[in-house]
Each structure stands twice: as C-alpha cells, then as structure tokens.
Amino acid sequence: MQENEKWPKAYDSSQVEKDIYKHWEESGYFNPDTLPERNRGGEMYSIMMPPPNVTGVLHLGHAMEDTIMDIAVRFQRMRGKKALLLPGTDHAAIATQSKVEKLLMKEGVKYPREELGREKLVEKIREFAENSKSTILSQIRVMGTSCDWSRLAYTLDEARNRAVNELFVRMYKDGLIYRGYRVVNWSIKGQITCSDDEIVYIERPAKLYTFKYSKDFPITIATTRPETKLGDTAVAVHPDDERYKKYVGQTFTVDIGAAKPLLIKIIADESVEKDFGTGALGVTPAHSAVDFTMYEKQKAKNDPIGIVPVIGTDGRMTEAAGKDYVGLTVEEAREKFVSWLKTRGLLESEEDITQNVGTSDRYEDVVESLPMTQWWLDMNREIPGRGKSLRDLMREAVTTGLDGSAEKKIRIMPERIVKEYLDRIDNLRDWCLSRQLWWGHRIPVWYKKQPAVTNDESSEKEMYVGAVAPEGEGWEQDPDTLDTWFSSGSWTFSTLGWPEITEDLKRYQPTSWMQMGYELRYLWMMRMILMHTYVLEEIPFKDCYIHGLLKDEHGKKFSKSSGNGIDPIEVVERYGCDALRLSLILGISPGNDSKFYLEKVEANRNLVNKIWNISRFIVSSTQDTDSASRVEAKTLADKWLLARLAEIESRVTEMLESYQFSQAGEMLRDFTWSDLADWYLEIAKIEKGKEAILRHILETVLKLWHPFMPFVTEYIWGLMGNKDLIVAEWPKDDVLRTEYRETAEFETVRNLVTDIRRLRAEQGVEPAKFIEAGVAASGDDQQRLEENVEVIKHLARLSEMKLVATVPEGWATTISGVITVGINVAGTVDKEKEKAKAEKEIAELKPYITSLQAKLQNEEFTSKAPEKVVQGMKDKLAEAEAKLKALEDTST
RNA sequence: GGACGUUUAGCUCAGUUGGUUAGAGCGUUCGAUUCACAUUCGAAAGGUCGCAGGUUCGAAUCCUGCAACGUCCACCA
Numbered sequence: 001m002q003e004n005e006k007w008p009k010a011y012d013s014s015q016v017e018k019d020i021y022k023h024w025e026e027s028g029y030f031n032p033d034t035l036p037e038r039n040r041g042g043e044m045y046s047i048m049m050p051p052p053n054v055t056g057v058l059h060l061g062h063a064m065e066d067t068i069m070d071i072a073v074r075f076q077r078m079r080g081k082k083a084l085l086l087p088g089t090d091h092a093a094i095a096t097q098s099k100v101e102k103l104l105m106k107e108g109v110k111y112p113r114e115e116l117g118r119e120k121l122v123e124k125i126r127e128f129a130e131n132s133k134s135t136i137l138s139q140i141r142v143m144g145t146s147c148d149w150s151r152l153a154y155t156l157d158e159a160r161n162r163a164v165n166e167l168f169v170r171m172y173k174d175g176l177i178y179r180g181y182r183v184v185n186w187s188i189k190g191q192i193t194c195s196d197d198e199i200v201y202i203e204r205p206a207k208l209y210t211f212k213y214s215k216d217f218p219i220t221i222a223t224t225r226p227e228t229k230l231g232d233t234a235v236a237v238h239p240d241d242e243r244y245k246k247y248v249g250q251t252f253t254v255d256i257g258a259a260k261p262l263l264i265k266i267i268a269d270e271s272v273e274k275d276f277g278t279g280a281l282g283v284t285p286a287h288s289a290v291d292f293t294m295y296e297k298q299k300a301k302n303d304p305i306g307i308v309p310v311i312g313t314d315g316r317m318t319e320a321a322g323k324d325y326v327g328l329t330v331e332e333a334r335e336k337f338v339s340w341l342k343t344r345g346l347l348e349s350e351e352d353i354t355q356n357v358g359t360s361d362r363y364e365d366v367v368e369s370l371p372m373t374q375w376w377l378d379m380n381r382e383i384p385g386r387g388k389s390l391r392d393l394m395r396e397a398v399t400t401g402l403d404g405s406a407e408k409k410i411r412i413m414p415e416r417i418v419k420e421y422l423d424r425i426d427n428l429r430d431w432c433l434s435r436q437l438w439w440g441h442r443i444p445v446w447y448k449k450q451p452a453v454t455n456d457e458s459s460e461k462e463m464y465v466g467a468v469a470p471e472g473e474g475w476e477q478d479p480d481t482l483d484t485w486f487s488s489g490s491w492t493f494s495t496l497g498w499p500e501i502t503e504d505l506k507r508y509q510p511t512s513w514m515q516m517g518y519e520l521r522y523l524w525m526m527r528m529i530l531m532h533t534y535v536l537e538e539i540p541f542k543d544c545y546i547h548g549l550l551k552d553e554h555g556k557k558f559s560k561s562s563g564n565g566i567d568p569i570e571v572v573e574r575y576g577c578d579a580l581r582l583s584l585i586l587g588i589s590p591g592n593d594s595k596f597y598l599e600k601v602e603a604n605r606n607l608v609n610k611i612w613n614i615s616r617f618i619v620s621s622t623q624d625t626d627s628a629s630r631v632e633a634k635t636l637a638d639k640w641l642l643a644r645l646a647e648i649e650s651r652v653t654e655m656l657e658s659y660q661f662s663q664a665g666e667m668l669r670d671f672t673w674s675d676l677a678d679w680y681l682e683i684a685k686i687e688k689g690k691e692a693i694l695r696h697i698l699e700t701v702l703k704l705w706h707p708f709m710p711f712v713t714e715y716i717w718g719l720m721g722n723k724d725l726i727v728a729e730w731p732k733d734d735v736l737r738t739e740y741r742e743t744a745e746f747e748t749v750r751n752l753v754t755d756i757r758r759l760r761a762e763q764g765v766e767p768a769k770f771i772e773a774g775v776a777a778s779g780d781d782q783q784r785l786e787e788n789v790e791v792i793k794h795l796a797r798l799s800e801m802k803l804v805a806t807v808p809e810g811w812a813t814t815i816s817g818v819i820t821v822g823i824n825v826a827g828t829v830d831k832e833k834e835k836a837k838a839e840k841e842i843a844e845l846k847p848y849i850t851s852l853q854a855k856l857q858n859e860e861f862t863s864k865a866p867e868k869v870v871q872g873m874k875d876k877l878a879e880a881e882a883k884l885k886a887l888e889d890t891s892t
Numbered sequence: 893g894g895a896c897g898u899u900u901a902g903c904u905c906a907g908u909u910g911g912u913u914a915g916a917g918c919g920u921u922c923g924a925u926u927c928a929c930a931u932u933c934g935a936a937a938g939g940u941c942g943c944a945g946g947u948u949c950g951a952a953u954c955c956u957g958c959a960a961c962g963u964c965c966a967c968c969a
C-alpha cells in the first residue's frame with residue numbers, strides 16, 4: 001500500500017487525541033440529555049466519579065480509575081443506555097490546608113494561621129485549590145474520560161455546601177448529631193481531632209510498668225503510660241475476680257504527686273480480663289477511650305467516678321498533674337513519675353513489650369486521647385420514624401438489603417470486602433465530625449458566646465443550628481469545620497441537586513456503579529452508604545468495585561518520598577492515551593494490587609499500532625466495496641473466523657457487564673492479534689472476495705475495542721467514512737452468532753500449517769524456499785485439506801501439496817494430530833533430528849496412553865464420571881493411539 | 893488475640909461450578925525484511941502449580957495443618 005497522509009505506517013496518537021476529545025465534547029454525547037434518540041429513551045446508567053483531591057495533580061491511580069469508569073460508561077452508552085459519568089473534585093479539607101500551610105512556611109510565613117488570619121489564609125488556599133482543580137480537570141480530559149462536564153461538581157461549591165448544611169441540620173433535628181464532651185483522638189502536631197478512620201496503628205516497643213499507688217493500696221496495676229496515672233479516678237476489676245471482689249465499691253485516697261490527692265474507686269467491669277497483667281486496670285477516663293466508656297457507664301449506673309485531664313492540647317502536663325509535672329512533655333513526666341515510684345519502692349516490675357499505638361494518618365504523630373467538647377454523629381440512636389440506627393442501615397445495605405428489600409442491596413466486589421466491612425460496622429464508635437480547620441464546610445451552628453477549643457467541660461451558651469445566623473445581635477458561628485468525609489459522604493446525591501428533588505435526583509440514583517481503592521472502603525464507602533440510606537432511604541450504588549493499589553515494578557507504593565512517581569500525562573505524550581489505558585487495566589485482578597511499568601505501556605502501544613495496521617490493510621484492500629453487500633462465509637476460514645468473532649462478541653459483553661475489564665481486554669487482544677491478524681488476514685491475501693466480511697469484522701472489532709482505546713478506534717472509524725463510534729451500536733446477537741458455530745474444523749488446517757513450519761525449521765529448510773509436501777490423511781480431514789490446499793500451500797510455503805496414501809521414502813516427516821505429513825528435502829533429510837523428535841514425542845505419548853487406558857479400565861471411573869468425560873477420554877485415547885502408530889511407522 | 897488476601901514459567905499475571913498433556917504477555921534462544929505492521933512475522937526452550945497431609949475414580953482447583961509475604965480488625969491495661 002502507498003504511504004499516504006491519512007494512513008502513515010505507524011499510528012501517531014499525538015496528532016489525533018486532542019481533536020477527537022474536542023469533537024466528542026462538542027458533540028454533546030457526554031451529556032445524557034443530548035445523546036441520540038436511541039439513548040435518550042434507553043435505560044439509565046450512572047456513575048459518580050470519585051472526586052480527586054485538589055491538592056496537586058492527577059496520578060496513575062486516578063488515571064486507572066478514570067479508565068475503568070470510562071470503559072464502563074462507554075460500553076453502556078454504546079449499548080443504548082442513557083449513560084452519565086458525573087465528574088467532580090474534592091476540596092480535601094485537611095490535606096489541602098496543610099499543604100498550603102507548608103508552602104507558605106517555605107515562603108517564610110512561619111505561622112500562617114496567626115499571621116494571615118482566617119479570611120486571608122482561606123483565600124490563599126482557595127487560590128491554590130482552584131489552580132490545582134483546573135489542572136486536574138484538564139488531565140481527566142487527557143485520559144479520554146467521557147464525563148458530563150455540564151454537571152461538574154465540587155465538594156465545596158455553593159450547591160454542595162447547601163446539601164451539607166441541610167444534612168447537618170436534618171441529622172441534628174433527628175437527634176443523631178450531638179455536641180458532647182468525650183475523649184477524642186488529638187493530633188498535637190496538627191492541633192486537630194481525628195476520626196477513628198484517620199488513625200493508623202503502628203507497632204512500637206514500650207515498657208509495661210507494674211506498680212501500686214501506695215504501700216497500703218491493696219491492688220497492683222500495670223500500665224504503659226505511667227504519667228496518665230496522675231489522672232486516675234478508679235481501678236477496674238472483673239466482677240468475678242475472687243481476689244478483688246471484697247474491694248469493689250470502696251474508695252481509696254492516694255497521693256502520688258498530682259495537684260490533689262486521687263480518689264480511687266474500685267469498680268467492677270466485665271471488660272477487664274482477669275488473666276491479663278494483674279487483672280486490675282487503673283482507670284484514666286480523660287486519657288483513654290476505653291476508660292472513658294467506663295466513666296460513662298458508671299455515670300449511667302449512678303455510681304460516678306471522676307475525670308481529671310492531666311494532659312493538655314499542647315501535649316504537656318496540665319496543672320491538675322501537680323506542680324512537679326505541669327508543663328512537662330508526656331515523656332518527661334513519665335520518666336519523672338517512674339523514678340518517683342522507684343524511690344518509694346512502689347514499682348514492682350518493668351517489662352519490655354510491643355505496643356500498638358494510633359498515629360495521625362496526616363501528621364504521623366502519636367495521637368493523644370483527650371476529652372473535649374466536639375460534634376458527634378451517633379451510630380446507635382434510633383432514627384425517628386425508622387425504628388433503626390445508622391449502624392443498622394449500614395449493615396442492612398449489604399446484607400438483607402435496605403428494609404429487607406433485595407432490590408436495595410449493594411453488591412460489593414470482591415465479595416470478601418463485605419466481611420471486613422461488617423466487622424468494622426460492629427466496632428464503629430460515634431463519628432467525631434468537627435475539625436479545627438478553616439478550609440472546609442463551617443459547622444452550621446451559632447452561639448451567643450464563642451466557645452474556645454478547650455479540654456475543660458465548658459458551660460454551654462445559647463445555641464442555634466442552621467445554615468444562616470438567627471435574627472439578633474451577638475451570634476457567632478462555630479469556628480470549626482466539618483470532617484471532609486461528611487461532604488464526600490453525600491457525593492452520590494449532593495451531585496444530583498439534593499436537597500431539591502430534581503429530575504436528575506429522581507433519575508440517576510441509586511447510581512449504577514461505584515469504584516474506589518480499598519483504602520477508601522471505610523473512610524468513604526461506609527459514609528456514602530450511611531448518608532444515602534439515611535437521606536433517601538435508598539442505596540447509593542448497586543455495585544461497588546474495590547480495586548487494589550497500583551505499585552511500581554518492585555511492588556513499592558508510588559509516592560513522592562520514594563521518588564518513583566510516574567506522571568500519567570507524560571506517558572500519554574510519549575505512548576498515547578490508548579496505550580496507557582490498556583496498561584492500567586490489563587493483567588489486574590479485582591481487589592488485588594497490581595504493578596505498573598513502562599515496558600507494559602510499550603507492549604500496549606504495539607497493540608494499538610497493530611489495530612491501526614489491521615485497519616490500514618483492511619481499508620486499503622476493500623476500498624471499492626459496496627458496504628451493503630451481504631456478509632457470507634464462503635470458505636472454512638470464513639466460517640471459523642466469524643464463529644470466533646461471534647463468540648468473542650458475547651464473551652466480551654458478558655465480561656464488561658460484570659466489570660471484568662482485564663479479562664475482556666485480554667480476550668479481545670488474543671483474538672485480534674492471533675486469530676484475526678496472524679491467521680485470517682494472511683488467508684485473506686490468498687482467498688479473494690472477502691471485502692464484505694473484512695469490513696464487517698473490522699467494524700465489529702473497532703466497536704468492541706472502543707471502550708478500551710477510544711481514540712485510535714474513533715479515528716479509524718472516521719477514516720473509514722463513518723461517524724461517531726462513541727455512540728455506535730454495540731455488536732449484539734446477529735445472524736452470525738447462530739449461523740456459524742463450528743471452530744474446531746479449522747484447527748486441523750491451522751495445526752497442519754504450524755507443524756509443517758516447525759518441520760521446516762527443524763530440517764533447516766531455507767525460510768524463503770518453496771518445497772513439495774505430501775499429506776496422508778483420511779476421512780473428513782482429507783476433504784477439508786483438499787478444500788484448503790491453496791491456503792496451506794501459501795502459509796507453509798509449499799510449491800505443491802499432494803494428498804497421498806503414504807509419504808514418499810526419503811522425505812522428512814512429522815505427525816500433525818492424526819495426519820502424517822512429509823516434505824521433500826531432496827535427500828538432505830536430517831534423520832537424526834527427525835528421529836529424535838519422533839522419539840521424544842513417543843516418550844511423551846506412551847505414559848499418556850497408559851494413564852488413559854488405566855483410567856478407562858477403572859470401573860469406578862467409568863461408572864462415576866459423567867458420560868461426557870468418559871467419552872472425551874475415549875476419543876483422546878483413540879487419537880493418541882493413532883498418533884503413536886504413525887510416529888512408530890515413521891521412526892523405523 | 894482474631895480475620896482476610898497472595899504464593900502457578902526468569903518476570904508480570906490468567907486458569908470460570910474438581911474432569912485428566914497447566915495458558916498468555918514480556919524476556920530468552922534460533923530464524924526471517926518488496927508488496928498492513930521490525931511498534932513486525934515464523935519456530936523453540938522454559939512449570940514436581942509454596943510445603944505436608946487428607947477427601948475423590950480424578951485436585952493448580954475442595955478440606956486440614958504449616959511457611960513466607962502483604963493487609964485489616966480488637967477496650968494487649
């Protein structure tokens with residue numbers, strides 16, 4: 001074929017991708033409202049894009065998510081659905097604010113909050129966020145993502161802010177959100193509260209100290225945090241513990257150096273393990289979540305114990321800790337208190353242990369447990385009128401279905417995640433919603449007097465909950481903002497216009513599908529389920545696919561600190577978007593991590609180019625074809641290929657329906673490269689008159705590939721004179737599927753060609769040389785080969801192929817299935833090689849035959865195994881025996 | 893302390909409800925360049941399916957135990 005401008009030898013993605021994306025965007029097909037008639041009347045299909053954080057740029061993980069979502073939505077669009085992929089970004093409260101603060105500090109603003117003040121700092125963050133947002137949005141376009149830009153959402157925009165406020169107020173009115181003095185996770189470094197989900201547990205060595213408060217105190221206790229003991233108010237023992245039963249209810253006064261002598265009450269609590277340590281637990285309600293629950297239990301029992309905070313928000317000991325300790329860090333205080341115990345002879349032992357401590361996922365410091373007044377979401381309280389709690393809703397949504405309705409059940413993939421999720425639900429504590437941050441949704445609560453961040457139980461002033469301040473003077477809004485996951489949690493409906501009951505809301509939720517990385521399954525998936533089921537009494541999505549992490553070739557996480565980051569945009573520039581997309585989805589299995597490296601992209605670039613050249617060949621050789629001509633299989637090869645195509649069509653469809661992208665893509669690749677390019681197109685050069693079939697095949701293949709590699713397929717589609725592959729009809733049941741089913745017959749021909757090629761290579765026949773061949777076959781095989789003599793001759797480079805009774809003496813021979821084939825090597829046959837080959841095959845075949853025979857003689861097998869299996873084995877045995885006989889004939 | 897995942901060719905991974913000679917891509921070796929594509933084509937080598945037991949006529953696949961790696965949960969005071 002002539003080189004020409006339209007069809008260069010190699011596909012150049014950089015020349016076409018931008019224009020094609022622009023064309024798609026202008027076509028309106030990304031927006032379900034402006035899709036062709038067929039789609040607008042179709043079933044709805046919706047995906048909400050997990051909003052990337054506006055903290056920087058798109059990374060490979062985003063690129064992978066964009067790819068799988070885009071494959072899903074393109075597939076559904078081609079099938080005629082009213083398909084929506086709704087894009088958006090996340091303001092990412094703490095991530096963004098801390099990032100900007102760090103940048104400012106680098107620029108010399110040492111204390112950004114103090115120096116700039118709330119308004120100015122928020123303005124700086126907004127600037128940064130807007131910048132980052134526009135970068136990210138343009139990168140989503142580069143990935144070819146077919147999302148509806150007219151519905152673009154941002155977690156901190158006007159509409160989403162309205163939704164968040166409304167949600168907060170509604171939950172408050174339902175009694176689910178409350179203000180409470182409770183123990184929080186406090187990051188000293190970040191000066192901020194963390195939810196349980198933002199805690200990362202790490203193991204570290206620690207010392208377990210066993211001691212008594214005083215010489216005459218009857219119970220010995222153990223702790224890894226001696227300094228907190230300055231705030232102890234009780235000792236808890238198991239109610240059945242004979243050793244301590246007699247003390248329960250008594251109160252002891254001990255002086256261990258705190259500001260005031262401690263009043264220690266002995267209480268009984270089921271959760272204390274008799275066999276752990278001394279079987280008694282010093283209770284510090286102010287500095288341990290567990291102890292705090294005991295404090296609450298005692299309060300409920302009307303047998304209260306005290307609560308004494310001895311650590312402040314600055315991580316230093318408070319005045320309550322006593323004059324010897326005030327102002328010290330916890331480490332200093334610990335050392336001091338331990339030596340105090342030692343000098344008094346109160347320390348019984350010191351033991352090295354490994355301890356699990358919680359750290360802040362953002363600031364990476366060990367979090368302190370401190371009591372504070374914060375806003376909380378109650379997991380256990382009954383929702384008015386629903387007869388169940390938020391926890392119940394979260395459980396129902398993945399088990400029985402919401403309200404027991406199977407229609408309202410979320411299917412999570414891979415399934416094992418469900419178990420982990422339920423585990424987590426069972427252990428869920430109330431969610432601390434308020435954050436000491438400025439970047440985010442400000443808590444919609446107003447006070448007459450502003451409470452300071454403090455760990456004293458402050459007296460409440462007049463309070464009003466609502467988005468707008470009430471009438472009158474002196475109202476000040478709560479200074480805190482909401483946990484960023486509060487707004488992300490409402491993503492599946494806030495994006496559709498809620499709290500207004502819009503057409504979009506009615507139509508596109510519950511959404512069809514959600515995908516996310518497994519690190520988000522609690523932080524985000526759980527919250528979406530919680531909020532959606534609460535607000536709309538519906539599930540947020542029908543299917544949820546949890547994918548693994550992308551790692552580098554050594555299995556390491558991509559991260560800035562290890563410097564192994566790969567910029568997806570650079571990869572697109574170098575190899576093309578289609579190649580990158582394939583590399584992100586092929587060879588992965590759901591829920592497992594996968595590795596990414598450039599060799600993979602290269603291989604997939606080659607695949608894209610292969611498709612380009614297949615098209616180039618087919619288009620050039622079918623230029624004058626009447627596109628209306630009927631697709632009809634005339635030869636064995638035609639029947640075979642059309643049967644394969646029909647099979648691929650239905651299997652790829654099935655796989656995409658069940659979100660098995662990797663498998664679908666691999667199947668298509670194998671078909672395209674091997675069956676179509678290497679075999680059928682080669683045959684098409686020999687057997688003429690395939691124009692209509694070739695066109696049909698190419699168009700079908702382009703359609704099947706389009707969701708995976710949208711750019712090159714759309715481009716070729718255009719070069720073929722067609723319009724808008726993006727909305728072309730997905731291949732489905734057609735005449736081919738029922739007409740052509742048989743693929744096995746062609747395998748005889750294919751195997752014969754391969755075996756002759758191997759024989760030539762073994763015998764050292766020059767590759768270009770045409771030689772004579774003789775083929776001894778019988779029955780159906782004989783006829784099949786006769787019909788395909790020309791094909792075989794060309795593909796195996798034969799000058800002549802005769803069907804013979806026996807292969808002439810002196811020719812090199814091999815066995816292909818049950819066919820004996822010989823080639824005339826003009827007396828130069830390498831007997832040694834031939835014999836070695838035959839012997840090797842015989843050696844493999846004999847034990848195989850023996851084992852088959854043994855199986856077939858085994859009555860247990862023949863009576864128990866299904867008839868199909870037994871028959872299959874008999875056939876195999878017959879074939880193997882025939883082959884063995886032929887081999888033995890040739891090797892003697 | 894519980895739970896989960898992974899372990900298959902040198903590398904990356906497939907392997908559907910157990911069915912009998914375990915597959916692909918990359919890499920390796922040998923060979924090929926006029927006529928779609930060297931971003932290509934042909935051929936080959938390469939695996940005791942982590943280990944040990946068990947169930948079964950039959951196990952990479954099911955069960956039990958163990959090991960290595962990874963992950964999650966828990967009020968390990």
